[in-house]
Amino acid sequence: MSLNRRHMRVVVSCATMAIVLTTTGHVPAAAPSVWRFQVAISEDVYSEPFSGRVYLLFGTGDREPRQSSTNWFRPGVIVSRDVENWMPGETIEFHSDRPDEFLAFPKTISELDLAGHRVQALVRFDAFERNINRGANGYSAPIELETSDEADETAVVRLTVDKKIAPREFRDTEWSKLLQLRSELLSKFYGRDVVMNACVILPASYYDKPEQRYPTIFTIPGFGGTHFNGSTTKPIKEENERGVEFLRVLLDPSCPRGHHVFADSANNGPVGQALVEELIPEFDRQFRSIAEPGARFLNGHSSGGWSSLWLQVTYPETFGGTWSTAPDPVDFRDFQQINLYNPGENMYVDENGERRPLARSRNRVVLWYEDFAKMEWALGYGGQLHSFEAVFSPRGEDGTPLLVWDRETGEINTAVADRWKPYDIRLILEENWDTLEPKLQGKLHVFMGDRDTFYLEGATILLKESMEKLGSEAVVEIHPDRDHGSLMTAELRSRIRSEIVSAFLSQFPEYNNE
Numbered sequence: 001m002s003l004n005r006r007h008m009r010v011v012v013s014c015a016t017m018a019i020v021l022t023t024t025g026h027v028p029a030a031a032p033s034v035w036r037f038q039v040a041i042s043e044d045v046y047s048e049p050f051s052g053r054v055y056l057l058f059g060t061g062d063r064e065p066r067q068s069s070t071n072w073f074r075p076g077v078i079v080s081r082d083v084e085n086w087m088p089g090e091t092i093e094f095h096s097d098r099p100d101e102f103l104a105f106p107k108t109i110s111e112l113d114l115a116g117h118r119v120q121a122l123v124r125f126d127a128f129e130r131n132i133n134r135g136a137n138g139y140s141a142p143i144e145l146e147t148s149d150e151a152d153e154t155a156v157v158r159l160t161v162d163k164k165i166a167p168r169e170f171r172d173t174e175w176s177k178l179l180q181l182r183s184e185l186l187s188k189f190y191g192r193d194v195v196m197n198a199c200v201i202l203p204a205s206y207y208d209k210p211e212q213r214y215p216t217i218f219t220i221p222g223f224g225g226t227h228f229n230g231s232t233t234k235p236i237k238e239e240n241e242r243g244v245e246f247l248r249v250l251l252d253p254s255c256p257r258g259h260h261v262f263a264d265s266a267n268n269g270p271v272g273q274a275l276v277e278e279l280i281p282e283f284d285r286q287f288r289s290i291a292e293p294g295a296r297f298l299n300g301h302s303s304g305g306w307s308s309l310w311l312q313v314t315y316p317e318t319f320g321g322t323w324s325t326a327p328d329p330v331d332f333r334d335f336q337q338i339n340l341y342n343p344g345e346n347m348y349v350d351e352n353g354e355r356r357p358l359a360r361s362r363n364r365v366v367l368w369y370e371d372f373a374k375m376e377w378a379l380g381y382g383g384q385l386h387s388f389e390a391v392f393s394p395r396g397e398d399g400t401p402l403l404v405w406d407r408e409t410g411e412i413n414t415a416v417a418d419r420w421k422p423y424d425i426r427l428i429l430e431e432n433w434d435t436l437e438p439k440l441q442g443k444l445h446v447f448m449g450d451r452d453t454f455y456l457e458g459a460t461i462l463l464k465e466s467m468e469k470l471g472s473e474a475v476v477e478i479h480p481d482r483d484h485g486s487l488m489t490a491e492l493r494s495r496i497r498s499e500i501v502s503a504f505l506s507q508f509p510e511y512n513n514e
Contacts, residue, residue: 034154035096035109037079039121041088042162045138046125049085053380055122055132056080056094056159058114064142065120066133070379073359073366077112078105078378091158105378106371118142121159128256130382131224137165168228175202176232179249181282189269196279197252199230200287203245204238205513212513213288215295215504216247218280218319220311222302223259223384227252240501243513246297247289251275253307257401258387261307261328263314263423266395272311276318294507297500298322301488302454303384306330309425309446316439321503323445323496326456326484328388330446331426331466332417334458336369340404340417347373348410359454361483370410377407392420426463433470444474445499447492449482456484 037056058077059065069076079094081102086092095101099108121140122132129135140159170178179198186194203214221229230250238245253259260268262275284291296319300308305327312322329335336358339345348370350356359367376383381390386401393401393416404416421427429436444467448460457478464476479487505511 035094035114036154036156037094037109037119037121038091038156038158039094039123039140040091040158040160041086041123041138042160043088045162045164046088046123049087050123050125051082051084051086052127053080053082053124054086054092055124055379057120057122058112058117059120060117064139065118066122066139070133072372075105075375077114077117078375079103079109080378080380103378105375114145116145118144119157119159121161123161124380125164130254130256130258130387132379132382134165134168136167139163139165170197170199170228170231173231173233175235176200176230177202177287178227179279179283179286181279183274183278185270185274185278194269196274197227198279198283199227199250200283201230201232201248201250202235202287203247204235205243205245206235206288209513213290214245214247214513215297215508216249216283216289217297217299217500218249218251218308220251220253220262220298220300220304220307222300222304223387225304226254240497241505242511244501244504244511245513246500247287249283251279253304255390257381257390258383259303259307260387261303261310261391263307263310263391265391267390267393267401272314275311276315280318290508292507293318294320295504296320297503299324299496299500300327301325302484303328303387305446306425309444310423312443313425313428313436313440316436316443319443320507321443321445321500323447323500325447325492326449326452326487327446327460329456329459330424331459331462332420332424334462336455337458338412340412340420341414343414345412345414346410347405347412357455360451361453363451373405373407373410392423394419426459426466429463429472430466430470433472437470437472440474442473442503444472444476445496446474446476447487448476448478449484449487450478450480451483452487453484 039054041050056079057065057069059068061068065076069078079102083092096109099110120142123138124132125137126135138161140161143157143159172178177200179200181196183194183196205212227250236248253261255268257267260271262272264270264272283289298308298312298319299322305324308322309324309327309330312319332340337356338347348356356369357365358369358372373385376385389401389404393404396402402416405412446460448457450457460476461478467474467476
């Protein structure tokens with residue numbers, strides 16, 4: 001036995017040529033023919049029978065595998081399985097000779113060279129948190145797997161889940177405040193208490209002018225973003241016409257199945273309705289907002305861009321305008337280059353059998369659709385792609401969203417895709433334009449780069465063409481040489497703020513905060 005500052009090494013050589021590791025350390029092995037990973041839960045972190053997903057996460061480098069292996073662009077090895085009524089102290093096993101018992105990305109354990117990796121077990125105790133690295137989930141210490149000159153037939157690695165992820169707490173500052181509300185609508189839907197969260201950023205004059213009321217910008221972050229991103233120790237500097245300042249509300253769009261985009265759905269519940277009927281009235285009650293539609297504005301980027309556009313179209317008389325940037329697909333005839341309504345389409349390969357890309361950087365593909373989909377499938381619910389199904393698909397008989405494509409083959413189920421039409425924003429606008437046009441006049445602003453990182457520009461181009469055919473004055477712009485990250489230049493940010501100020505003053509011409 002030897003100790004160093006970072007790890008404890010325990011190596012036991014047996015007559016059976018198996019190496020057994022029971023604590024944090026190294027497993028010396030020269031590509032053993034059989035890997036056995038045994039996982040147990042300590043009663044100190046969980047004392048009841050557990051049903052849910054268990055993970056083995058592998059990675060290299062200094063970060064713990066649970067933190068590094070789920071990176072979209074540099075994922076590690078992910079192995080998972082679902083268990084029922086697993087008792088603390090009992091052992092479950094991931095055996096490389098039994099790959100049908102678990103999911104694996106990018107390959108099964110027996111096909112992978114695990115030398116140089118570290119492995120860590122994680123148990124998804126918190127079924128209501130989409131991100132496995134947040135919530136009250138449990139995990140083990142990492143164990144290093146390294147090569148040696150001795151060949152061994154079997155490596156047995158034992159991991160004990162004896163740690164819990166610390167809860168994330170929002171701390172109010174002078175300028176950013178937590179807005180929290182138990183939603184009656186969502187609590188009834190889920191059969192448990194559901195709390196809606198938002199971060200409210202106060203304008204610079206809020207304390208100096210206690211009688212002043214302010215317009216509001218509601219912002220929806222993209223996938224992975226939450227209200228925590230709004231915490232700040234200083235107000236946003238405003239130099240607007242007539243001294244206009246805004247209350248800014250960063251909404252939390254996260255839910256167990258990912259990003260709910262504030263669209264009422266069979267799987268995520270009435271989240272849009274809860275926002276409009278519960279959270280916004282509570283915000284108006286607690287803060288000095290101008291509680292009128294002409295003083296409420298929306299913006300958001302990526303999934304937040306789709307959300308803000310959806311809310312404006314769905315609740316046209318609740319909000320005074322949206323400025324949506326790089327939205328997720330707004331026309332399902334071009335769902336990241338895929339026509340979901342076309343029979344015979346495949347999510348993984350095009351009509352020529354070529355792999356479909358999902359993301360690019362400087363004209364180089366950095367993610368492929370099939371790889372990303374299978375990585376998310378091993379992680380389970382809460383990922384970006386399955387998040388779309390959670391919003392747009394009906395609920396299946398097993399209580400989960402109907403899949404729009406087969407995860408193994410990529411084949412699209414056009415019957416399910418057809419049931420996504422109530423969420424196809426371009427289609428909604430076309431079919432209801434006579435009713436929506438007067439309510440949306442001057443309120444739609446959409447911006448997209450022509451080289452979007454996630455191939456989202458095609459759907460926005462189709463929306464632009466549709467709006468032009470309808471004779472709409474909606475602003476739909478395709479910005480040349482811009483991608484998902486570079487679209488939001490300082491110039492565009494300033495322009496959006498200026499346009500929101502103008503839209504507000506057009507409704508409240510007497511307003512003055514100078």
